[in-house]
Amino acid sequence: MTDTNTAVLEVRNLSKSFQSGTDEVVALNDVSFSLQRGEVLVVTGPSGSGKSSLLHAMSGLEPCDSGSVLVDGTDVATLKPTLAAAFRRRELGFVFQFFNLIATLTAVENVAMPLILDGVKAKEADERAAEMLNAVGLSDQRDRYGAQLSGGQMQRVAVARALVGTPSLVLADEPTGSLDRATGVEINALLHETATRYGAALVIVTHDVALALPGDHVFAMRDGQIEERGVA
Numbered sequence: 001m002t003d004t005n006t007a008v009l010e011v012r013n014l015s016k017s018f019q020s021g022t023d024e025v026v027a028l029n030d031v032s033f034s035l036q037r038g039e040v041l042v043v044t045g046p047s048g049s050g051k052s053s054l055l056h057a058m059s060g061l062e063p064c065d066s067g068s069v070l071v072d073g074t075d076v077a078t079l080k081p082t083l084a085a086a087f088r089r090r091e092l093g094f095v096f097q098f099f100n101l102i103a104t105l106t107a108v109e110n111v112a113m114p115l116i117l118d119g120v121k122a123k124e125a126d127e128r129a130a131e132m133l134n135a136v137g138l139s140d141q142r143d144r145y146g147a148q149l150s151g152g153q154m155q156r157v158a159v160a161r162a163l164v165g166t167p168s169l170v171l172a173d174e175p176t177g178s179l180d181r182a183t184g185v186e187i188n189a190l191l192h193e194t195a196t197r198y199g200a201a202l203v204i205v206t207h208d209v210a211l212a213l214p215g216d217h218v219f220a221m222r223d224g225q226i227e228e229r230g231v232a
């Protein structure tokens with residue numbers, strides 16, 4: 001968050017508005033920051049403050065009105081669609097509130113999916129996925145289907161899937177929002193630990209300020225702006 005030369009994520013003067021009838025809703029208002037590998041940023045703020053908009057902008061999935069997002073020096077908005085998909089698979093990992101596992105695939109197949117899409121051979125993808133499942137403490141569940149797993153187990157699979165391609169940046173939107181308190185605490189710790197161990201920067205957007213662990217950078221958002229910056 002200090003030296004932009006080594007930043008894995010650079011957000012510069014990002015602004016985005018939506019038209020709602022005759023009203024203009026400002027989702028992001030001149031947001032700037034940077035983040036390095038191994039750093040964690042927790043973005044909190046009330047509903048509608050712009051957290052998800054910020055996350056979508058960082059993934060390059062939604063164009064902004066002005067400003068830029070650089071991931072490892074690449075401006076995500078300027079990539080051609082075919083390159084953008086490959087870039088996201090290699091550079092970004094995603095963790096969602098509702099896990100977003102593919103129900104017809106087993107745990108290990110879900111984790112292997114980003115590698116398979118990226119052209120990694122089936123045997124190697126299976127080995128790397130199995131290793132990641134091991135890293136999230138789920139090696140005994142590798143051949144179970146999504147519906148046979150608990151919420152906490154599903155989110156462990158999702159964390160493994162997010163990290164299997166060794167991305168430089170992991171983006172998580174309410175990663176504990178569908179879990180009970182104790183499981184949420186466990187998954188939050190796992191997400192922190194796994195992202196750090198694999199050398200990624202991690203951004204978590206959430207209502208729950210308790211997801212910020214000691215040393216994390218914390219932003220409070222309001223009306224599309226970073227209202228406060230601090231360290232947990």
Ligand SMILES: Nc1ncnc2c1ncn2[C@@H]1O[C@H](COP(=O)(O)OP(=O)(O)OP(=O)(O)O)[C@@H](O)[C@H]1O
Nearest residue numbers: 018020025026027046047048049050051052053054
């Ligand atoms: N596709 C859209 N069309 C119109 N307005 C939108 C759209 N997406 C977001 N907004 C508006 O932009 C603002 C920021 O929304 P955003 O989803 O980023 O908030 P949030 O902080 O993630 O909220 P929550 O905590 O409820 O998930 C809100 O006023 C929202 O209504």
Ligand SMILES: [Mg+2]
Nearest residue numbers: 051052053173
């Ligand atoms: Mg949101």
